Amino acid sequence: MIAERPWKFEPVMRLAIGMFASISVGVLLVQVFSLIWGADTPLVKRLAFVVGTLSFHGAAFLFIFLFLREHGLTWRQLLDWRGLRKVRLWIWCVATIAIVFPIVWAINQVTTSFLKKLHFPTELQSSVQLLQETHEVFQLIYFGLIAVVAAPIVEEILFRGILYPYVKRLGYPGTALITTSLLFAATHANLPAFLPLVVLAMFLVVLYELTDDLLAPILAHSLFNLINFVYVIRNDISPF
Numbered sequence: 001m002i003a004e005r006p007w008k009f010e011p012v013m014r015l016a017i018g019m020f021a022s023i024s025v026g027v028l029l030v031q032v033f034s035l036i037w038g039a040d041t042p043l044v045k046r047l048a049f050v051v052g053t054l055s056f057h058g059a060a061f062l063f064i065f066l067f068l069r070e071h072g073l074t075w076r077q078l079l080d081w082r083g084l085r086k087v088r089l090w091i092w093c094v095a096t097i098a099i100v101f102p103i104v105w106a107i108n109q110v111t112t113s114f115l116k117k118l119h120f121p122t123e124l125q126s127s128v129q130l131l132q133e134t135h136e137v138f139q140l141i142y143f144g145l146i147a148v149v150a151a152p153i154v155e156e157i158l159f160r161g162i163l164y165p166y167v168k169r170l171g172y173p174g175t176a177l178i179t180t181s182l183l184f185a186a187t188h189a190n191l192p193a194f195l196p197l198v199v200l201a202m203f204l205v206v207l208y209e210l211t212d213d214l215l216a217p218i219l220a221h222s223l224f225n226l227i228n229f230v231y232v233i234r235n236d237i238s239p240f
Contacts, residue, residue, distance in 0.1 A: 005071075005165060006169065007071070007162060007165065007166045007169075008070070008071065010070075011066075011067050011070040011071065012067075012162065012163075012166055014063075014066075014067070014070075015063050015064070015066075015067045015158075015162065018059070018063040018066075019056070019059065019060060019063060019158070022055045022056070022059035022063075023055055023056055023059075025055060026051050026052055026054070026055025026056065027055075029051050029055075030044075030047070030048045030051055030052070033047050033048065033051075034048075042133070045126070045129075045130050045133075046130065046139070048126065049126070049127055049130050050142075052127075053146050053150070056154075056187070057146065057150045057151060057154045060154040060157075060158060061154065064154070064157055064158070064162075067162070078157070078161065078214065079153075079157075079214060079215060079218075080213075080215070081215070083213050083215045084215065084219075089211060089213060089215060089216055089219070090219070092207060092210065092211055092216055092220075093207070093216055093219040093220040093223060094223070096203060096204075096207050096216075096220045097220050097223045097224050097227070099203075100199070100200060100203040100224070101224065101227065103199060104196040104197075104199055104200050105196075107195055107196045107199055108192060108193065108195075108196040111192050111194075111195050111196065112192045115191065115192055120191060121191065122191070122192050123190075123192075124190070124192075125188060125189075125190040125193060126189075126190075127143075127147075128228075128232060130143075131143050131229070131232050131233070132232060140233070143229070144229060147225040147226070147228075147229045148222050148225050148226045148229060149222070151221070151225060152218045152219075152221035152222040152225060153218055155184065155187075155221065156204070156214060156217045156218045156221055157214070157218075159180045159181075159183065159184045159201065160180070160204060160205060160208050160214065160217050161214045163176075163179075163180045163183070164176050164177070164180045164205060164208070167179060167180065177202060177205050180201065180205070181198045181201035181202050181205065182198060184197060184198070184201040185197035185198045185201060200224065203220075204217040204220060204221060205217075207220055
């Protein structure tokens with residue numbers, strides 16, 4: 001069972017430190033670009049998105065590869081893509097998103113309204129804002145690949161495939177559920193979306209536990225992002 005893999009402490013720490021260092025470098029680069037060209041310029045916004053995806057998702061692929069090698073595993077052993085042929089797996093994923101999407105959307109609306117009353121910033125995620133301003137085909141393709149392919153794979157491996165089972169095996173299943181969900185939401189760096197993303201992450205953990213297949217939360221996450229991506233493109237606004 002993937003969810004019960006005995007991940008070793010040292011590789012987990014090296015993975016966490018590597019990701020933290022990479023993200024920090026990415027943030028520093030964006031700050032440098034902002035000082036040179038101005039934070040609100042279209043060029044810097046595009047560079048920030050590219051740097052952000054490379055420093056997080058791009059770096060994650062490298063660190064996950066090194067992590068798996070330390071455990072004597074391959075990508076194929078972690079992700080058995082033959083599971084894509086399982087009708088039951090797709091049913092689980094579609095059913096989960098059919099349930100969770102309206103819940104997450106409603107929580108987001110309530111959270112945004114509450115924050116507005118408290119005069120807190122309620123801006124959309126920077127990536128969503130940039131997507132709304134993007135109409136070039138190449139950029140849309142890049143956005144789509146990150147949102148629908150790279151992000152679900154990387155984030156599910158990190159949070160559901162590695163961190164969640166690691167903390168759970170320490171004897172703290174409840175803590176594993178809460179902490180990994182909070183970390184998942186925090187990486188998106190958006191206050192209005194924080195609570196909705198925590199709820200989404202918890203549903204993805206439950207889906208992982210029910211199916212014992214990491215492909216399930218990956219596919220569900222991909223479907224969730226696809227719905228948002230298509231909605232933004234077609235309506236020039238975000239439902240989430």
